[in-house]
Each structure stands twice: as structure tokens, then as C-alpha cells.
Amino acid sequence: MFAVCTAKLTKKACQIAGKQGVTLAGKIALRLDPSILTALAGQVREKVFVTCGTNGKTTTNNLLCSAIEAEGKKVVCNHTGSNMLNGVVSAFVLAAKWNGKLDADYACIEIDEASTVRVFPYFQPDYMILTNLFRDQLDRYGEIDTTMNLLKKAMEMAPAMQVVANGDDALSAYLAQEGGKDPVFFGIGDPYFKEESSREIREGRFCKRCGERLHYHFYHYSQLGDYECPGCGFRRPELTFNAKDIQCGGKLSFTVDNLRISANYRGFYNIYNILAAYAGARTAGLSLKNYNQVLAAYNPQNGRMEAFQVGDTEIILNLAKNPAGFNQNISAVMEDTRKKDIIVLINDNSQDGTDISWLWDVDFDRFRDESIASVTVSGIRCQDMRLRLKYVDIASDLEPDVEKAIRGKIADGVGNLYVLVNYTALYNTHNILKKIEGEKK
Amino acid sequence: MKKSITIGHLYPDLLNLYGDRGNIQCMMKRCQWRGIEARTIEYNLDDTIDFSELDIVLLGGGSDREQMLVCRKLQEIQKDFKAYVEDYGVVIAVCGGYQLLGNYYQTDQGRMEGLHLVDLYTEQQPGRLIDNIVLQSDLCEMPVVGFENHGGRTKIGGNKPFGKVLYGSGNDGESGYEGVVYKNVIGTYLHGPLLPKNPQICDYLIGKALERKYKEKISLEPLEDLEEEEANTYITKRFL
Numbered sequence: 211m212f213a214v215c216t217a218k219l220t221k222k223a224c225q226i227a228g229k230q231g232v233t234l235a236g237k238i239a240l241r242l243d244p245s246i247l248t249a250l251a252g253q254v255r256e257k258v259f260v261t262c263g264t265n266g267k268t269t270t271n272n273l274l275c276s277a278i279e280a281e282g283k284k285v286v287c288n289h290t291g292s293n294m295l296n297g298v299v300s301a302f303v304l305a306a307k308w309n310g311k312l313d314a315d316y317a318c319i320e321i322d323e324a325s326t327v328r329v330f331p332y333f334q335p336d337y338m339i340l341t342n343l344f345r346d347q348l349d350r351y352g353e354i355d356t357t358m359n360l361l362k363k364a365m366e367m368a369p370a371m372q373v374v375a376n377g378d379d380a381l382s383a384y385l386a387q388e389g390g391k392d393p394v395f396f397g398i399g400d401p402y403f404k405e406e407s408s409r410e411i412r413e414g415r416f417c418k419r420c421g422e423r424l425h426y427h428f429y430h431y432s433q434l435g436d437y438e439c440p441g442c443g444f445r446r447p448e449l450t451f452n453a454k455d456i457q458c459g460g461k462l463s464f465t466v467d468n469l470r471i472s473a474n475y476r477g478f479y480n481i482y483n484i485l486a487a488y489a490g491a492r493t494a495g496l497s498l499k500n501y502n503q504v505l506a507a508y509n510p511q512n513g514r515m516e517a518f519q520v521g522d523t524e525i526i527l528n529l530a531k532n533p534a535g536f537n538q539n540i541s542a543v544m545e546d547t548r549k550k551d552i553i554v555l556i557n558d559n560s561q562d563g564t565d566i567s568w569l570w571d572v573d574f575d576r577f578r579d580e581s582i583a584s585v586t587v588s589g590i591r592c593q594d595m596r597l598r599l600k601y602v603d604i605a606s607d608l609e610p611d612v613e614k615a616i617r618g619k620i621a622d623g624v625g626n627l628y629v630l631v632n633y634t635a636l637y638n639t640h641n642i643l644k645k646i647e648g649e650k651k
Numbered sequence: 652m653k654k655s656i657t658i659g660h661l662y663p664d665l666l667n668l669y670g671d672r673g674n675i676q677c678m679m680k681r682c683q684w685r686g687i688e689a690r691t692i693e694y695n696l697d698d699t700i701d702f703s704e705l706d707i708v709l710l711g712g713g714s715d716r717e718q719m720l721v722c723r724k725l726q727e728i729q730k731d732f733k734a735y736v737e738d739y740g741v742v743i744a745v746c747g748g749y750q751l752l753g754n755y756y757q758t759d760q761g762r763m764e765g766l767h768l769v770d771l772y773t774e775q776q777p778g779r780l781i782d783n784i785v786l787q788s789d790l791c792e793m794p795v796v797g798f799e800n801h802g803g804r805t806k807i808g809g810n811k812p813f814g815k816v817l818y819g820s821g822n823d824g825e826s827g828y829e830g831v832v833y834k835n836v837i838g839t840y841l842h843g844p845l846l847p848k849n850p851q852i853c854d855y856l857i858g859k860a861l862e863r864k865y866k867e868k869i870s871l872e873p874l875e876d877l878e879e880e881e882a883n884t885y886i887t888k889r890f891l
Binding site: 345348349352353354355411415416421423564565566567568569570571591593594596597598600601602 | 664665667668669670671672673676677680696714715716717720779781782783798800842843844847848878879881882885
């Protein structure tokens with residue numbers, strides 16, 4: 211109880227000081243009471259979900275939380291995306307009452323893949339949603355093989371956990387089949403794109419089971435698609451939740467389980483996020499009949515396609531932190547055919563990954579388009595970003611200070627601005643945009 | 652007559668971990684900006700390589716597992732590759748590719764036989780050497796900047812290193828040197844990728860390839876390198 215109180219006070223103090231303070235609160239709580247996470251997670255009355263995977267964790271997990279809440283349930287969730295051990299502890303501690311009691315039917319917790327083995331000793335979830343596996347911050351996480359080994363170990367630590375995995379991703383499907391109990395798969399059964407970018411970086415082209423080169427019937431993007439191993443017969447599993455009749459561009463819609471789902475989102479990748487949350491909740495026996503209302507009401511406040519309006523300028527802030535995510539971001543930006551200005555902000559702090567070589571694995575040449583009025587590069591590694599663009603014949607303006615870059619484009623831009631940032635810039639850029647939005651009202 | 656260059660990119664489907672595409676793009680662009688025709692042939696694991704049509708070979712880095720798959724294949728082309736190197740063929744080998752140039756790479760999973768193109772060897776040790784890195788190389792005036800991330804420690808014996816380490820770890824974290832230069836081969840742990848931020852190294856490779864192909868002294872037309880120099884200087888200023 212003392213730990214809960216101290217943690218809550220810490221979070222308050224940090225907020226007053228202008229910092230997020232989520233992970234610090236968790237750290238202090240766990241230090242004061244090492245059993246606190248086990249105790250609080252044990253108070254969840256029905257099911258505990260965790261969401262893992264390189265991209266889409268936060269959106270999927272928050273959607274899942276909203277969907278379950280719409281069924282009249284109480285849910286614990288780490289909304290801000292603080293997803294390592296301390297962040298997970300915080301989610302539970304901050305949801306608890308001052309007397310240490312937790313009033314929750316469900317928990318929806320996103321966990322950084324590498325942290326699963328640190329969290330699972332405290333509690334074993336009932337379900338894991340596995341969104342996808344892409345290369346990400348090689349200097350921090352190492353190769354994908356390392357991440358897969360950790361997830362496999364985590365699945366062994368929670369033998370009763372059911373894995374709900376992206377069947378279009380050979381890496382996730384392999385893991386779920388190897389490690390999970392009665393895995394369930396979601397995916398997009400039929401090809402959607404007429405042409406595919408052959409240059410895109412794809413992971414795991416070789417069968418994880420036997421080492422043969424996988425044969426692909428088609429790709430959606432990156433390595434997601436319909437695959438089959440000529441060597442051992444490993445193939446895309448049957449999709450229990452299969453998104454059909456997809457429409458994409460401006461807004462998304464598709465049919466699953468005879469339910470037509472529509473959302474006012476951009477970005478093909480969001481189909482996977484919407485579908486993953488749906489598959490998770492349905493697997494746990496929830497009806498989700500109000501899912502469309504949930505999607506309509508869902509307004510991301512966390513820099514995932516977050517919209518701002520400053521005078522006549524529409525601004526979209528989006529997180530892009532690895533090649534697969536960035537390529538999907540570019541697709542989402544290009545779905546908007548109006549004239550637009552782009553700001554790309556690249557930092558190399560330790561949470562971003564200090565190695566920024568991945569910029570060269572992103573298909574930035576797609577910004578060489580008539581609809582792109584200007585590109586401004588910002589952040590700690592703006593020079594690297596400018597150089598990256600030079601080698602695809604795109605001239606860019608350099609402005610290390612993102613606030614100046616944003617204000618500049620509000621003043622002289624085309625009124626449609628996309629700000630794409632990597633991890634450590636997200637919180638700060640979000641606050642800057644909130645501030646500017648407030649000034650103009 | 653318009654000059655032309657052919658770059659062979661070896662196994663990009665397996666060895667593509669650290670933005671190696673950037674090295675290819677850099678060589679292509681810096682040729683094209685000078686009116687030199689450039690093309691790249693990508694070789695997958697099942698393809699046959701005719702070294703006689705190549706002017707520059709790029710061997711990139713992959714995960715340990717993928718490197719193991721490549722390493723078996725490389726034994727089949729070892730002879731041709733060796734002949735190309737001895738005939739002053741230009742090679743740029745990065746990270747895993749650098750390790751594969753040598754005699755072997757000893758990991759805790761076992762021993763990977765190398766190509767025996769350069770007399771060097773690599774042994775894995777606990778702890779990866781991960782950071783930005785700055786070198787002084789005889790091959791260019793500007794400092795060489797990049798990023799290193801390797802568990803292997805490479806011993807180059809009496810060979811000439813690529814550069815002296817000004818910041819970072821280099822070949823083995825002890826010798827104070829990084830990479831290797833043998834004939835027209837450069838092996839290095841630097842990615843980032845290497846060539847865009849070190850345009851003089853890129854031009855060195857292009858120059859050597861043209862001299863070998865056309866058997867004449869080549870002086871490359873200078874390019875406007877403001878963005879390259881500023882990206883390079885940012886790293887040198889930050890870490891030195």
C-alpha cells in the first residue's frame with residue numbers, strides 16, 4: 211500500500227515538474243515492494259492481455275482497451291506506451307486505489323519484446339497479441355533472431371498463454387506455432403496491392419524451421435504476405451480472422467466475421483492494428499458488436515497519426531522509428547494526394563537507437579513526388595537525414611530545432627503538414643504542437 | 652567514350668543488415684553525377700557470379716545465422732573471388748562481409764570458414780563493440796566516420812589497417828586500428844553506411860575500379876560535397 215501511494219505521489223510530482231514520470235513511479239514502487247506487480251496483476255478479475263511486436267503495439271493495445279471498455283468492463287492499460295518492466299508496474303500501480311486495491315476486469319499491457327522475460331516472472335498473461343517482427347534498433351536489441359529467442363523463452367514461461375499472432379508474418383507465425391498454446395491467427399488473406407515495391411527490405415526470407423528460401427505468392431508490405439516453404443511445408447497458417455474486401459485511402463474499411471469495419475484512419479498498416487485488437491478480444495470471448503463506434507471515437511493522443519489544427523494548417527504527427535514503420539508512414543502520407551509539407555525529425559538518443567544506418571533502408575525516394583511541396587530535416591541527426599535525401603535526389607531544408615521548423619511551415623507552408631519523428635522526439639514534439647495549437651485559439 | 656562501371660552486390664537478400672543499400676546508392680550516384688554509367692547486379696544465393704564483368708564487389712553484413720548460410724555458398728566461388736582480388740579487383744566488405752574475407756570466424760556456435768582472401772581472422776568475445784567511430788585513414792584527407800556493432804575481434808596480422816582509431820573500438824578494441832586494406836580490397840566494421848558520409852573513400856573505390864578497367868590514370872571530376880562534409884564534420888566534432 212505504501213508502495214502504491216509513493217508511486218502515485220512520484221507521478222504527480224513529475225507531472226508538476228513537466229516530466230512524464232511514468233517509469234520512475236514504477237521503479238520506485240517495485241523497489242519498495244518487489245511483490246507489488248504479482249499482487250496487483252492477481253487482482254484482475256477476468257483476463258490479462260499483453261501486446262508484443264515491433265510495430266503497432268501501442269495502437270493495437272489502446273484499441274483493445276477501448277474495445278473492452280465499450281463492453282462495460284474496467285481495464286488497466288499502459289496507454290502511454292511505457293512498455294518495459296517499470297512501465298508495466300506503473301500501469302498497475304497508478305490504476306490501483308490509494309489503499310492498494312485494484313478494481314479491474316481486464317488488463318491490456320503492451321510489453322517491449324525484450325522485456326517479456328523480465329515481466330513474466332511476475333505474472334503470466336492469458337493472451338499475447340503478436341503484431342509483427344521487423345528489424346528495429348539493432349544496436350539496442352541486436353538481430354531479430356535475438357528478439358525471437360527472447361519471445362520464445364517468454365512463451366515457455368507462460369505455457370497456458372494463448373498467442374494471437376499475425377499470420378501474414380512468417381516470423382510471428384513461426385513463433386506462435388513453436389511456442390504458443392493453440393495459436394490463433396489474423397491476417398489479410400488476399401492480395402490488395404497491384405504492384406509491390408521489390409526494393410523493400412524484407413526480414414526472414416528463409417524458413418525459420420528448415421532454412422530453405424520461402425516462396426511468396428504475394429507481399430502486402432515488408433515481409434508480410436502469403437508464404438510457403440518448398441522444403442518443409444511451413445506456410446501461412448489458416449487465418450481465423452481474415453480481413454476481406456479491403457478499402458484503403460483516406461479511410462479504411464474491411465470485412466471480418468461478416469462484420470463490416472470502417473475507421474477514419476489512414477495507412478494500410480492500421481488494418482493490422484484494428485484487426486489484431488479485434489482478434490484478441492474475440493478470442494477471449496468478447497462480442498465486440500460496438501467495435502465501429504469504438505473506432506469512430508478513438509482519438510489517438512499519443513503521436514500516432516495525431517491531428518492538430520493551427521489556423522488554416524492541418525498537422526499530423528506520427529511516430530516512425532524503423533524501416534518497416536517508416537515505409538508504412540510514407541505510404542500513409544502519400545495516400546493523401548493533396549499538396550503537403552514534410553518534416554522528418556531524427557534523434558539518436560539511446561531509446562531511439564544510437565545507430566541511424568536504418569535510414570538507408572527506408573524508401574525515401576517515394577517523397578520524390580509532385581504533391582510534396584517541401585521536406586525539412588530536423589533533430590540531432592538532421593545532417594544524416596539531409597544526406598540520405600540527397601542520394602535520392604531530394605533537396606531538403608535543414609532546421610535542427612523542431613519548434614522553429616514547425617512554426618516556419620505554419621507561416622509559409624501549404625497548410626497540410628506531416629511531422630514524422632522517431633521515439634525520443636515524440637513527447638516533446640507533441641507538447642510543442644499542443645502549445646502552438648493553444649496559442650492560436 | 653563514356654566510361655562505365657559494374658557493381659556486384661553479393662547476396663543482398665541475406666547480407667543487408669546495416670543500410671548497405673546506402674553504399675550501393677552512393678557509388679551509383681557519384682558515378683552518374685560525373686557522367687560515368689553505373690549499374691548494379693544483385694546476386695542471390697543461387698546465382699552464378701562472373702567476376703570478369705565486375706568492377707566493384709560489395710559484401711555486406713548479415714545476422715550470424717544468415718552469415719552462416721552465405722559462408723557455405725562462398726566456398727563454391729572462393730577460387731574465382733580470390734583470382735579477382737589478386738588481379739586488383741575492387742572489393743568493399745563491411746561488418747560480416749569483412750569477417751568473411753579472412754581465414755575464419757570463431758563464434759561460440761562454432762567456426763565459420765572464411766574466404767581466405769586476406770590473411771586475417773576473427774574470434775568472438777563477450778560483449779559487443781557498439782558505438783559511433785572515427786578513424787584517420789591514409790586513403791583520404793577527411794576523417795572516416797561511421798558506426799560499429801560487432802562481437803567479433805579481428806586480428807589482421809601484418810596487413811595494413813584501413814585507419815587509425817581516433818574514437819571508438821576498431822578491429823579488436825585493443826590495437827588502436829580499424830579494418831584492413833589489401834590490394835584494392837577494403838574490409839571494415841564501419842557502417843552508417845560507410846560511403847555517403849565518407850565520399851573520398853567512395854571516390855577512391857571508383858577511381859581504383861576505373862584505373863583497373865581502362866588501364867589509365869584517372870582523376871575524378873570533383874563534386875559539390877557540402878551535405879557529405881557537414882554530416883561527417885558533425886560526427887567528428889561531437890566525438891573528438
